Amino acid sequence: MELSQRVRAIVSFVEAASAGSFAAAARSQGISPAAVSKNIAGLEQALGVRLMNRTTRTLSLTEEGTAFLQQARIAIGALDTAMDAVVARKMETRGHVRISTSTAFGREQLLPVLPGLRARYPGISVEVDFDDRVTDLIADGYDLTIRGGRIVDSSLISRPVCQLKTALVASPEYLARCGVPKTPADLANHHLIARRFLGGRVSPWGFRGSDGSLTTLEPDAAAVTLSAPEAQTQAALLGLGIAQVGVHHALAHLQAGALKAVLVGQHDPGNYEMVIQYPHRALVAPRVKATVEYLLDAFRQDASLHFPLERLADYAAG
Structure with a gap:
């Protein structure tokens, strides 16, 4: 008898012994009395002993049946306890959550909101990998990842965090020394700070014409080329260029x-686009769901992620 058949048979036996009839056991299980009788007969055959004496009116347990009923009730009680423990764990929202994100976003946006997450869910522990490489969320064992770009992997749920916009910036000292560019063509006379992705590609700069056309500048002849976006900001602060x-x-x-x-x-x-991604499963673990929802709410309140671009003119060089 296979394990699944054995479990069904044991449940039928316990229900019949408790209720005193096959009909009552059948109603509690949602099956027919004949199915209950077949389950118990199969159990007896597998055990090699008779558990019940049946008549047309009554059921009575044999000595072996009485002993087996006691042990079977203990086993079913243990299963109920295990299920209750899972439900209680779900209610407590506890467990370990592994997150993968870029170094810059992790340090500047994720780390500052972790104290609030831990305060709300003290049973959740968090492990964060700061890695600018593209990771395989499932193969690498992460519960969720926070990344930029549009994701086409249908095995992942993608929740939008924000639209990240870029700007050209320089320090006042640099602009006083080298002048303020008035047109994209003026950049040819300036020191540029470029970003090179880990794959080797240099991030282009785009410009919109008065007719709406888009042109790009490849800052290949940059004065400084860096791989980390936060390092670019620091380089601009140091007056190295635009x-x-x-x-x-x-x-x-x-x-x-x-x-x-x-x-x-x-x-x-x-x-x-910045998104939170996690595996597409019918039942998302409560620890993951709670973490995702908390982070999304915290990021919605981060003014730097939702700065109105039209206000950038307030900080433009004169």
Whole structure:
């Protein structure tokens, strides 16, 4: 007798012994009395002993049946306890959550909201990998990832965090020394700070013409080329040149006057989407669901991620 058949048979036996009839056991299980009788007969055959004496009116347990009923009830009680423990764990929302995200977003956006997550869900522990490589969420064992770009993997659920916009920025000291560019063509006379992705591609700069056309500049002859976006912001603060950076990276420095935006209205900010992804499963673990929903709410309240681009002119170089 297979395990699944054995479990059904044991349940039929316990129900019949408790209720005193096959008909009552059948009603509680949603099967026919004949199926209950067949289950118990199969159990007896597998055990090699008679558990019940049947007549047309009554059921009575044999000595072996009485002993087996006691053990079977203990086993079923253990299963109920196991299920209750899972439900209780779900209610407590506890467990370990592994997150993968980029170094810059992890340090500047994710880390500051983790104290709030831990305060709300003290039973959740968090492990974060700061890695700019593209990871295989499932193969690498992550519960969720926070990444930029449009994801086409149908095995993942993708929840939007925000649209990340870029801007061209430079320090006031650099602009005082080298001048403020008035057109994209003026950039040929400036020191540029470029970003090279880990795959080797240099991030292009886009510009919109008065007719809506889009042109791109490949900053191949940059004075400084860096791989980390937060390092580009730091390089601009140090007066090394003009950098294309995420507005969320530069906003605090723009507001403090340590950076100025250039070519506002001409530079194309792009349309870079930040998303939270997790495996597409029928039942998402409560620890993962709670973490995702908390992070989405926290990121919605992060003003730097949702800065109105039209206000960038307030921080433009004169």
